[in-house]
Amino acid sequence: MSSAPRYVEIADYLRDLIAQADPGERLPSDAELCERFGVSRMTARQAVMTLANEHLLERKRGSGTFVSSRRIPRALGSPLSFSVSTRMRGMVPSSRVLRAGPVALAEDAAAALGIAITSPAILLERLRLADAVPMAVEHAVIPADDAGLLDEDLTFGSLHAAFERTGRIPTRALAEVGARTATKRERDLLELPAQGIVLTEVRTIFDQNGAPLEHTSTFYAAERYVFSAVLYRDEGQTQ
Amino acid sequence: MSSAPRYVEIADYLRDLIAQADPGERLPSDAELCERFGVSRMTARQAVMTLANEHLLERKRGSGTFVSSRRIPRALGSPLSFSVSTRMRGMVPSSRVLRAGPVALAEDAAAALGIAITSPAILLERLRLADAVPMAVEHAVIPADDAGLLDEDLTFGSLHAAFERTGRIPTRALAEVGARTATKRERDLLELPAQGIVLTEVRTIFDQNGAPLEHTSTFYAAERYVFSAVLYRDEGQTQ
DNA sequence: ATCTCTAATATGTCTATACATTTGCTCATT
DNA sequence: AATGAGCAAATGTATAGACATATTAGAGAT
Numbered sequence: 001m002s003s004a005p006r007y008v009e010i011a012d013y014l015r016d017l018i019a020q021a022d023p024g025e026r027l028p029s030d031a032e033l034c035e036r037f038g039v040s041r042m043t044a045r046q047a048v049m050t051l052a053n054e055h056l057l058e059r060k061r062g063s064g065t066f067v068s069s070r071r072i073p074r075a076l077g078s079p080l081s082f083s084v085s086t087r088m089r090g091m092v093p094s095s096r097v098l099r100a101g102p103v104a105l106a107e108d109a110a111a112a113l114g115i116a117i118t119s120p121a122i123l124l125e126r127l128r129l130a131d132a133v134p135m136a137v138e139h140a141v142i143p144a145d146d147a148g149l150l151d152e153d154l155t156f157g158s159l160h161a162a163f164e165r166t167g168r169i170p171t172r173a174l175a176e177v178g179a180r181t182a183t184k185r186e187r188d189l190l191e192l193p194a195q196g197i198v199l200t201e202v203r204t205i206f207d208q209n210g211a212p213l214e215h216t217s218t219f220y221a222a223e224r225y226v227f228s229a230v231l232y233r234d235e236g237q238t239q
Numbered sequence: 240m241s242s243a244p245r246y247v248e249i250a251d252y253l254r255d256l257i258a259q260a261d262p263g264e265r266l267p268s269d270a271e272l273c274e275r276f277g278v279s280r281m282t283a284r285q286a287v288m289t290l291a292n293e294h295l296l297e298r299k300r301g302s303g304t305f306v307s308s309r310r311i312p313r314a315l316g317s318p319l320s321f322s323v324s325t326r327m328r329g330m331v332p333s334s335r336v337l338r339a340g341p342v343a344l345a346e347d348a349a350a351a352l353g354i355a356i357t358s359p360a361i362l363l364e365r366l367r368l369a370d371a372v373p374m375a376v377e378h379a380v381i382p383a384d385d386a387g388l389l390d391e392d393l394t395f396g397s398l399h400a401a402f403e404r405t406g407r408i409p410t411r412a413l414a415e416v417g418a419r420t421a422t423k424r425e426r427d428l429l430e431l432p433a434q435g436i437v438l439t440e441v442r443t444i445f446d447q448n449g450a451p452l453e454h455t456s457t458f459y460a461a462e463r464y465v466f467s468a469v470l471y472r473d474e475g476q477t478q
Numbered sequence: 479a480t481c482t483c484t485a486a487t488a489t490g491t492c493t494a495t496a497c498a499t500t501t502g503c504t505c506a507t508t
Numbered sequence: 509a510a511t512g513a514g515c516a517a518a519t520g521t522a523t524a525g526a527c528a529t530a531t532t533a534g535a536g537a538t
Contacts, residue, residue, distance in 0.1 A: 005521060029488060040523045042281070045489085053292055061489045062530030069449055178465035179418035179438050197436055199418050226417035244491060268518060279493045284519085300519045301500030 006039050010047035013037075018056055018067050027057060027065040082128050082136065082218070083160070091130040098137070098189075099125040102144070109141045112204040112215040120144035124159070127189055128218075134190050136220040142213070159214065168207040175203045179222060190221040197222040245278050249286035252276075257295055257306050266296055266304040321367050321375065321457070322399070330369040337376070337428075338364040341383070348380045351443040351454040359383035363398070366428055367457075373429050375459040381452070398453065407446040414442045418461060429460040436461040 010033060017027060028036070033044035048065060051057050059065050086093035103123035110117040121141055128136040140159060160170050182196040190196070198219040205213045249272060256266060267275070272283035287304060290296050298304050325332035342362035349356040360380055367375045379398060399409050421435040429435070437458040444452045 173470040176467045179461040222418040228415045
């Protein structure tokens with residue numbers, strides 16, 4: 001049944017250990033993993049190196065393998081999804097659908113999605129809340145072929161999860177973050193004062209094959225929301 | 240002499256190929272690399288997987304190894320440095336030093352740098368320009384031990400490069416991005432109108448040993464500046 | 479008690495091989 | 509000409525070892 005490779009199984013075991021451990025704590029050596037799982041060292045090593053590349057643990061030659069001194073969110077960079085990043089902050093995400101239906105494509109959205117401006121498309125506009133406080137207005141445009149997704153309950157679920165159930169996995173995103181004064185409608189929805197500011201995020205998301213999935217503009221209440229990110233200078237990952 | 244591992248040599252060879260190749264172009268198979276370099280397949284594979292993890296190439300089981308369809312800047316995430324990111328946008332970065340000297344530590348800066356609030360520290364405040372247009376006011380705080388760096392010419396150079404010359408390599412950064420209305424001083428320096436908006440970035444940078452290097456707050460003219468980033472969902476890197 | 483050297487341990491690199499799984503092409507059959 | 513079977517090639521997973529190099533703890537000598 002379980003057709004997962006052995007090294008994935010070992011990596012999951014290590015993830016559990018890391019989740020319960022303190023930073024700097026020692027993890028099993030390669031040899032211990034070999035014995036415990038009955039695998040060769042190269043297999044154990046593949047599991048450990050996977051997590052090392054995610055910066056979840058650090059290997060010190062001659063010394064051992066240790067839980068990374070500062071715990072890092074699993075997905076580097078920035079949130080690919082409001083739902084996930086909100087939960088990571090310890091809050092409960094929810095949504096209110098403002099609009100859902102056919103829409104005429106704007107020029108930038110058509111270009112980003114790589115389809116003709118005359119192509120049918122669906123707009124899903126949602127108010128995103130964290131612990132019931134309005135945080136952002138989100139404007140997602142998807143090609144009409146994927147309209148079936150709208151049947152799902154998107155009040156609590158995420159569009160990403162819905163995409164994944166159809167076998168298209170959000171893999172890469174191009175994002176631009178800026179700021180501007182809020183429009184009247186945004187002030188009303190986000191409960192902002194006059195002169196209120198929104199953080200703007202324009203994002204195009206691609207699936208595992210590099211095909212565009214969605215083009216999303218999100219406008220966050222700047223007084224209640226900041227992006228946080230962990231950045232690495234990523235070069236050779238060994239030594 | 241050359242004590243570099245074989246797989247690094249092979250990876251460098253592939254980097255050259257990729258630099259000259261078009262996206263989607265086919266790269267040598269594992270078997271070809273084995274023959275060319277006289278190594279076993281696991282060694283060739285280690286070289287290829289290194290670049291696959293950097294998203295420079297893609298492996299397709301049963302098919303082959305290909306130059307990544309969209310070329311990605313090597314450093315993921317976001318700019319670690321204004322100088323570098325400005326050059327990446329095809330503009331010429333420069334700076335005007337506004338203030339440089341001892342400063343009393345603020346609470347958040349002391350906490351971020353992991354030093355006592357009474358510790359001596361140096362403030363370097365600069366106006367950052369791109370093609371001579373003012374883009375941001377940057378407020379960098381570094382522990383006083385590193386004050387020697389200020390002798391360098393920071394008008395065109397970057398603080399990062401100066402750090403690297405002392406053997407401390409900026410490796411990891413925690414960043415938070417938000418927005419607020421500009422102060423009077425910021426409006427003057429950045430040539431913003433009344434009600435002008437600044438994008439705020441608060442960043443702590445760590446060296447290769449995890450020791451804090453600097454704590455920087457940067458305030459960008461929102462009407463002229465956006466952050467752009469390429470984000471990956473980084474999980475198991477195989478399959 | 480302190481210092482030094484050694485041995486054990488841990489990770490880094492590498493070999494040679496085996497089988498599994500996916501993809502794409504060739505060739506024979508229909 | 510279209511279809512399908514089969515084969516070759518490519519990557520994925522895994523083994524069982526070997527030697528290199530860095531670290532640390534401990535034994536032994538001073």
